[in-house]
Amino acid sequence: MAYIDTDLSFDPRDPYFPTPGPSGVEWAVQVFTTTNGYGVNGAHVREGDLVHVHADRYALLGQQRTVEAGELDVTVTWTAGLLEWSITARHDEPVKAVKLLLRGLPPDQLRAGWWTPSTGRGWAHGVNGQRFQLEYPGPDWVTPWVAAGPEDDGFVLSVRDPLVRRQILHVHQPPYALEPVVELVHVPAAGARSTTCRVPSIRLLMGTNALVADADLDEHLSFVEGAHNLVPWSARADVPEWLRHTALVVTLHGQHWTGYVFNTFVQMADALRFVAQHIDPHRVLAYLPGWEGRYYYTYPCYRPGPDLGGDEGFAELARTARQLGVRLMPMFGGHGANVVQYPQWERAVLRNDTNRYVELLNRPDWDTDRVGEGDQVFLNPGEPEFRAHLVESISAMVRDFGVDAAFLDTLGYWFNDPRYEVIDGCRRLTAELRRRHPHLVLAVEGWWDALSAIFPLSQQWFGLDRDLRKPRVLTRYARTTGHLAVGTPGLGSTGVHEKGFVPRPPDVARDGHIPVVGIVDTTLPTYAEEVASICRWAARHGPK
Structure with missing residues (x-):
């Protein structure tokens, strides 16, 4: 689990929109390029059995200045307790990330904490409002499916992404907010970054019990199997x-x-x-x-x-x-290399998402002089x-x-x-x-x-x-x-x-x-x- 120790020092003043159905959940969207972050401005809301929001301009975070740099379309549907978001963001600059913000989620379930399929039994993230962050793909979020509350009384949040792309769940209550804010961030692949970002389906299933949550997890795993060609252990040809x-x-x-x-x-x-x-x-x-x-x-x-x-x-x-x-x-x-041993390392070294600097995984102090060694780099097997x-x-x-x-x-x-x-x-x-x-x-x-x-x-x-x-x-x-x-x-x-x-x-x-x-x-x-x-x-x- 990764913790980010930086945050906004002001209220971004995002406009929140309703969801269809009786959940009482409200939502907002932020869009990020490599140069800035933006909230929604100039939104037109259409409600009914679904909610559709169209915004023809953005605002810098804090809503002090509007920016006519693109548009946003979000559709939210409600079907038998399931809220589903379809988000398309367009911007003059390539879109680096899109964040869905949620508030109005059941407070008792939030206080009970969050758990993923790989969370240990009897343990949860964010109990009693403790701030936390999960990142997929990674050791604490092995598939983008997460539940909050006790297994017999909770809700489930998941992302149905056919590709391997970063999804980030961040839950906190900033000083300017009256209740916890749940952030779900979608990060497109840097090599496919575009001025249009279509966020994969985000699903919020309300009012789950153990049977409903298990069924939703199995449905999620079925989607993952089809997306990534996952084969059951008993049928694997590579075993x-x-x-x-x-x-x-x-x-x-x-x-x-x-x-x-x-x-x-x-x-x-x-x-x-x-x-x-x-x-x-x-x-x-x-x-x-x-x-x-x-x-x-x-x-x-x-x-x-x-x-x-x-x-x-x-x-x-x-x-x-x-x-x-x-x-x-x-x-x-799979990644590691000593630059002394592999002179052509610069062709393959992992680069950051803007291709401006080298990414390092770690830098151990192998000889205990209490300073990390200087010649260890990490290479990309895609090269x-x-x-x-x-x-x-x-x-x-x-x-x-x-x-x-x-x-x-x-x-x-x-x-x-x-x-x-x-x-x-x-x-x-x-x-x-x-x-x-x-x-x-x-x-x-x-x-x-x-x-x-x-x-x-x-x-x-x-x-x-x-x-x-x-x-x-x-x-x-x-x-x-x-x-x-x-x-x-x-x-x-x-x-x-x-x-x-x-x-x-x-x-x-x-x-x-x-x-x-x-x-x-x-x-x-x-x-x-x-x-x-x-x-x-x-x-x-x-x-x-």
Whole structure:
């Protein structure tokens, strides 16, 4: 969940309009270009079984000055408790975003808070008027459907967008407002920005109970399935039989950014032999971060790290895994690159929505001098040359060592790069890899609806203790496992990750979630029995 710490220091004085039907909800619209924000002015309202608003001019926010720069058309319909908005904004400048503002929503339901399908049971956003923001696509809003109030007495707000585009829900009560204001912002793809913006259908379903909300979520998911080609888990062609029976992911940490080696390839093979004594190895997937040498420092150059044993050592690890029946999944950077390692980075680096500067995902302090490293950038898999580089790098590992899967780091993060759509790059990347290697499993960090259509397996962002309120939003289509940063048995080392030490949470069986155990240099010498116990637990609770 993202919080924005900037806001208007004045009342935008938006005119609010009625909705048809008995809901009592009122609404306003704001339109944004790259140079300013605008409210509605000069509106003509027609009411009946629907409300239609036409405005032939805008006003700068605050309504101090009118601007004849375009027009706005909004139609709101009411059908059996469902309000639906159709919004078309035209402006002389390209439209960057359109915001629908709502007020008059039931106060008791607002105080009870908001929840999404991936919100944990027994928890809600914005309880008792606390300000919050959700952004789709992202870890806390995995599909643009959200409910407010208790499940047996609430309302549902959703967006039916056939494309992957940013939707933002922001709820707050500014000092000039007498009640909470609910903002729903639609952000067009930067590369398709136009002087006309047609906002996808926005739906507000009033007076829901648990059955009605569930039915609306299923209807929403049916729309998403058609829009993004989501296929049920049981019917996915990109899920081999071995993945359906995988009960444990073993994270074998390789080499840290600093050069510290947690496990050589010989030690990784020994760890797999130990694991195979406590769980059927055919039910184990070995995940290899830092196998290419210095983690993140070497990105995006992907060959077995010489300090770990090089090609020969990796080949022996692969032979051991095959003999045992364990599947291997090395990690690749879906975005990450060291500018020193990839001189052509500027062609592919992610850019902001106006294409004026470089977007950074994060800047870890890998060596703990308390300053973030300076050469880490994030590249767009939509850029053809970088995408081809990833395809060739992964294909070489399949060809030379017979790896069974490839994990793509950070691709769950979405960027509005105007040159190449990130989701399109992901689709092209995976399509080419599956054309070359039909049986290769592709996994990703993080998940949301359209991403689950591309990757059948992901690392869970939320943590192992997140009991999804509506798990079918995940389990109907895909599976998750623990994140790279899940602490190892004992002190909780996160291995090659930048989090340092994080106590390992207790194992809890969750629908669609594959347990994980991490192994660093101190794990088996000191905590072998705990690892064995985790293996036995996974064998009992995993799919048979």
